[in-house]
Amino acid sequence: MTGILVHGGRLIDPASGLDERLDLLIVDGRIAQVGADLPLPPGTEHLAASGLIVAPGFIDLHTHLREPGQEHKETIASGARAAARGGFTTICAMPNTEPALDSAAVIDGMLQRARDVDCRVLAIGAVSIGRRGQELAELAALRDAGAVAVSDDGDAVADASLARRAFEYLSDLHIPLAEHCEDPAIAQGGVMHDGAVSARLGLRGQPAAAELSIVQRDIALAEAAGAQLHACHISTEPSLQAIADARARGLHVTAEVTPHHLFLTHDVVAGSGDDLLYDTNAKVNPPLRTESDVQACIDALVAGVVDAVATDHAPHAAVDKQCEFDAAAFGISGLESAWPVVNSLVESGRLTLSEAIERLTIGPVRAWNLDRGELSGLGTLRVGAPADVTLLSTDAVSRVEPDSWASMGKNTPLAGHTLSGVVAATISQGRIVWDGREQ
Ligand code: DOR
Ligand code: ZN
Secondary structure, three states, rough: EEEEEEEEEEEEOOOOOOEEEEEEEOOOOOOEEEOOOOOOOOOEEEEOOOOEEEEEEEEEEEOOOOOOOOOOOHHHHHHHHHHOOOEEEEEEOOOOOOOOOOOHHHHHHHHHHHOOOOOOEEEEOOEEEOOOOEEOOOOHHHOOOOOOEEEOOOOOOHHHHHHHHHHHHHHHHHOOOOOOOHHHHHHHOOOOOOHHHHHHHHHOOOOHHHHHHHHHHHHHHHHHOOOOOOOOOOOOHHHHHHHHHHOOOOOEEEEEEOHHHOOHHHHHHHHOOOOOOOHHHHHHOOOOOOOOHHHHHHHHHHOOOOOEOOOOOOOOHHHHHHOHHHHHHOOOOOOOOHHHHHHEEEEEEEEHHHHHHHHHHHHHHHHHOOOHHOOOOOOOOOOEEEEEEEEEEEEEEEEHHHHHHHOOOOOOOOOEEEEEEEEEEEEEEOOOEEEEEEE
């Protein structure tokens, strides 16, 4: 028997409405007891949590690991270490690997390699073979291999007839199509948001309409098929309005926003300081948008129109970013800065602490119905649930220093920012995988 007593912290479990100073006993990878002044059983490790928040481990619906195929950018193990440091105990791996996660065999191989890493890794299957948008992958086989959703993320399922057939199959499989909402005919290779900043910098922009076009199309297709649309990384006000309307009509439409779209605008693409004309670390897809879009994302998150904060962790090698803006890769390494960014909304009074934790825990679980089978209890601190626990501080201050990150991807436009909110420790399936309390 192995055990940990998490002692003296403020337990916040949005799934059960709990917010109280209590102890938490973990035995053999499960939450065994929650209560006041629990005695320390013999042979049990004592984890001091006074002054800290004790929350369910975070769940990320949108993580790019680069294995198989691009292990120079991130491996499953390094991505899982980054997750642990960021307070995440479950991450859903996007299928744009090489090869893509488009068959049961590739998913199986990835999940095998993910077995003993520092967090739970779930798979997202590809919608189309090779993510090429031409032939449907065997969606039922992907689901049977463990895929919790399917997505061609990185690209939309641009062909409407393919998307229609995907939704039709998915209506029987009960997993969502996690769509990257970007109509390529409208985005036209834009490298940033189409607006005042792109005009000033002379960079090709992609307009908000590129996102809205696919959101509206997919709402119609999902409704017709009776399937679930999950709109990934929504970044603009009109798309959020369309999603709010669809949900108000009772459709099965869920959505996520990223920390960066809640915090940064397209202005940061212009870089800062004297010698920086562009910051390629701010190149991301969907692009950073306007201040009113940022506010709309926050409002939608507060209103519950958006179910989850998902990182879209997209690690890249330095050479992929140290180049001209047009040639740079899209993506922000996000796992290790997610909590301080979300906590900034708590600090500014936009979200309550419990709401912030909800959107990182039970919110994503409900969105994808993950509380089933061996994942029963995921996203909660219920007795019997998997012992996935995150210890957080809201007021400790730290600088974003990607050089000290576990992720191999150091690409973030937040480097050097000082933010409050620290992940003090992370327990994944009953094992302490990160302990930053002494650091
Ligand atoms: O910025 C992005 N990076 N957006 C995507 O859709 C894909 C991702 C990646 O895989 O690098
Ligand atoms: Zn992505």
